[in-house]
Amino acid sequence: MTPAPTLQDQEKQLAAAAALRWVRDGMLLGLGTGSTSAQFIIQLGAAVQNGLKVQGTATSLASEALARQLGIPLLEPRRGLRFDLAVDGADELDHQLRLIKGGGGALLREKTLETASDYLLVIADSSKLVPTLGRFPLPLEVVPFTLPWVLDAVAKLGGAPVVRPAVGDPSTPYFTDQRNHIVDCHFGQIADPEQLARQLEQIPGIVEHGLFLGLAKAAIVIQGGQPMVLKPGEAARPASEFTALP
Incomplete structure (x- = not known):
């Protein structure tokens, strides 16, 4: 039913x-x-x-x-x-x-x-x-090889990054259609999305960020x-x- x-x-x-x-x-x-x-x-x-x-x-x-x-x-x-x-x-x-x-x-x-x-x-x-973006975690698509350094860089920005697990299997990372990882970032309220976007775009290994x-x-x-x-x-x-x- x-x-x-x-x-x-x-x-x-x-x-x-x-x-x-x-x-x-x-x-x-x-x-x-x-x-x-x-x-x-x-x-x-x-x-x-x-x-x-x-x-x-x-x-x-x-x-x-x-x-x-x-x-x-x-x-x-x-x-x-x-x-x-x-x-x-x-x-x-x-x-x-x-x-x-x-x-x-x-x-x-x-x-x-x-x-x-x-x-x-x-x-x-x-x-x-x-009213303000950021309650929903901000996703990043990340090239697998670069993942450790991306996590370090995002942590320095205060993003509390978490590698997204595969659906139904928390022991395995999620892969996008392009076989990249997703990192979910917990910035809290994002007061200046444009500035954060510029900062993320400077980090090698981030293919794209979820700020549109x-x-x-x-x-x-x-x-x-x-x-x-x-x-x-x-x-x-x-x-x-x-x-x-x-």
Whole structure:
């Protein structure tokens, strides 16, 4: 017997449905990773089966498998490929649409595709919007050989780094789709995400960090049971006011 969806599940479905209204025939899409993104991919698949013509590239093997199963046409990476719209979740976002991502271990592919997108739309349930980033541990993708030195450097920054274990086997480290490690950092409240990003980018061996700054153009976040569109410096507006990319 399938368990009844939780309130959080329902919010993810609502946010995904609101995002689907921004998709138009002929678009090239970046497909995110995680439980909220999976809801978007499921609803996008249903629209494709009903005649919507789009193509996409997925930010993880898991999202790629789901999209393929649902009949969404997929594109391989190539030079010059840019996306009209990328839709992805976030582990945390603030009111300036600065994000922490990487809870699902796909931050490198996510940041690559979303940097190659003309528009990044974040979808999130009500728990993800925070006044200050940092309650959720900040993930880093790290080359295995460099791991000891990365841990030393991040500890000096006050990040209390922990190597993420494999799902179901705490004795084995987690590996990303690129066969790198994930290090989860516990900085507490991150008062200056931009400065921290610069510091992390100076550490050899960190392939990518989970601070996504200046990438998101808008976010659909559930507030009071309704999907609301957030943009930096603007008051939240009901998602029903938007039927396409602003």
